[in-house]
Amino acid sequence: MVVSAHPEASRVGMEIMRKGGNAYDATVATQFALAVVFPVAGNIGGGGFTVFRSATGETGTLDYRETAPVAASETMYQDSAGNVVNGLSTDSHLAVGVPGTVDGMVKLHQKLGRLPWADLVQPAIDLARNGVVLTQKEAEGLNRSREAFIKNNKHTPYLVSEQTWQAGDTLRHENLARTLERVRDRGREGFYAGETAELLIKEMKRGGGIISEQDLADYTSVWRKPLEGSYKGYKVISMPPPSSGGIALLQLLEMVQPYNLREYGWQSAEEVQVITEAERRVYADRATYLGDPGFVDVPVNGLLDKEYLKSRMSTMRMDKATPSSQVKAGELPFYESDQTTHFSIVDPAGNAVSTTTTLNGAYGSKVVVEGAGFLLNNEMDDFSAKPGVPNMFGLVGGKANAIAPGKRMLSSMTPTILEKEGKLYMVVGTPGGSTIITSVFQTIVNVLEHDMTMQQAVAAPRFHHQWLPDEIQHEPNAIPADVRAILESKGYKLEQRNPYGRVNAILILPNGKLEAGADPRGDDAAAGF
Structure with missing residues (x-):
């Protein structure tokens, strides 16, 4: 089974497995297909994380997160007075980190793949050349970003239509097809050297970006040991730093473990309060301690220590809210876009892959490499432009x-796999900026504590707290009105927001069948056999 953000990408991954490919082959094919059919977040100009568990129980992770160019500096987004310049880390050529996706897919295939590389890239080339029929959501997304595409490029990118895009229009990616052919024929060199690299460097020079030939040549993805924890007998396998996701997820699960969420009931006042107070403390830790382990000493063991987490929750009182300590004056409005995408895969042998990949903002920096047809990320915004100043997701660092x-920026991506009694149980993850961690956490809790099916757990309305701003953000249908009133009487501030996240997950049922959860908030779809 493949569950991804787009029916065509899910189909491509499934067909690869039908042809005898394993979950890792399907990951490569799905990733490249998403770069074509889901340009808002699918990418070759971004990066991501993969968590895997083999059929024999071996686990691992691959980090192909973008890196800061060699010419980057700590104050590069500040003016001479030390103020952060609005838009520089999000809407410019200067916002782009060195892409990692292609290197990551090459390394994944070399170590774990089975089918020939060319067979895995070809379906994306076919989709790019033949074109993709736009859904309503995709047409609206392209139209919404039209002005930014024009403003952030020196040429008019092919994603801009003379008229507005309509559902049912076909979008063809001619230059992207040629770029993918170079990747098909030359592997890593097809992206990080030769014509593609030349076009990317030209684009950088045209718009004042700082990625160099050396940055591209030096980029390498990293195999990392997964973080592992447990929740009520289930083993949880997730992503280590530079993702904050794995640590935060394991902290949340450990903090709520002593409380009887099942007895409280789904989104009852007690459950919402316990989860909120745990989330508040976890995001405070995230802002202080987490970064790229190649550059800073991340105290992983200390942050996951059971006694430490118990002490963090000891200050919680059920009769009232614990206010977040104020670290800055005034707060930016919270911004959220579906800038990331997640897919989950299980193959016939039982190998499982959980992959979250990103451009950061919707369509990344909106910069399209002229002649190469792919979008570049605005991942540099995930660094702290200045300590204490929030990024586009309202997160402070x-x-x-x-x-x-050369440093990797901190991420919230949380690709995760669960085991039950030594066997594969769940594959889960989501996009959603700072809300990724809480969405994955609540999806897991929905299944383990509230006996939801995978689809129910994914579709269920969600809520989120991230320390600052000090408010419970909730989707329109989340938290019943009477529960909101109880929480407000205890001093909680509640803010309704648009639906967020696109959780894509697979549950392995006791009879061995696979049950999909494809998020109805998007055009997400499952394909299986």
């Missing part, structure tokens, strides 16, 4: 996540 050449 400290020195641990300061910009440095």
Whole structure:
């Protein structure tokens, strides 16, 4: 089974497995297909994380997160007075981190793949050349970003239509097809050297970006040991730093474990309060301690220590809210876009892959490499432009996540796999910026504590707290009105927001069948056999 953000990408991954490919082959094919059919977040100009568990129980993770260019500096987004310049880390050529996706897919295939590389890239080339029929959501997304595409490029990118895009229009990606052919024929060199690299460097020079030939040549993805924890007998396998996701997820699960969420009931006042107070403390830790382990000493063991987490929750009182300590004056409005995408895969042998991949903002920096047809990320915004100043997701960071050449920016991506009694149980993840961690956490709780099916757990309305701003953000249908009133009487501030996240998950049922959860908030779809 493949569950991804787009029916065509899910189909491509499934067909690869039908032809004898394994979950890792399907990951490569799905990733490249998403770069074509889901340009808002699918990418070759971004990066991501993969968590895997083999059929024999071996686990691992691959980090192909973008890196800061060699010419990057800690104060590069500040003016001479030390103020952060609005838009520089999000809407410019200067916002782009060195892309990692292609290197990551090459490394994944070399180590774990089975089918020939060319067979895995070809379906994306076919989709790019033949064109993709736009859904309503995709047409609206392209139209919404039209002005930004024009403003952030020196040429008029092919994603801009003379008229507005309509559902049912066909979008063809001619230059992207040629770029993917170079990747098909030359592997890593097809992206990080030769014509593609030349076009990317030209684009950088045209718009004042700082990625160099050396940055591209030096980029390498990293195999990392997964973080592992447990929740009521289930083993949880997730992503280590530079993702904050795995640590935060394991902290949340450990903090709520002593409370009887099942007895409280789904989105009851007690459950919402316990989860909120745990989330508040976890995001405070995230802002202070987490960064790229190649540059800062991340105290993983301390943050996951059971006694430490118990002490963090000891200050919680059920009769009233614990206010978040104020670290800055005034707060930016919270911004959220579906800038990331997640897919989950299980193959016939039982190998499982959980992959979250991103451009950061919707369509990344909106910069399209002229002649190469792919979008570039605005991942540099995930660094702390200045300690204590929020990024586009309202997240604050400290020195641990300061910009440095070659450093990987902190992420919230939380691709995760669960085991039950030594067997594969769940594959889960989502996009959603700072809400990724809480969405994955609540989906897991929905299944384990509230006996939801995978689809129910994914579709269920969600809520979120991230320390600052000090408010419970909730989707329109989340938290019943009477529960909201109880929480407000205890001093909680509640803010309704648009639906967020696109959780894509697979549950392995006791009879061995696979049950999909494809998020109805998007055009997400499952394909299986």
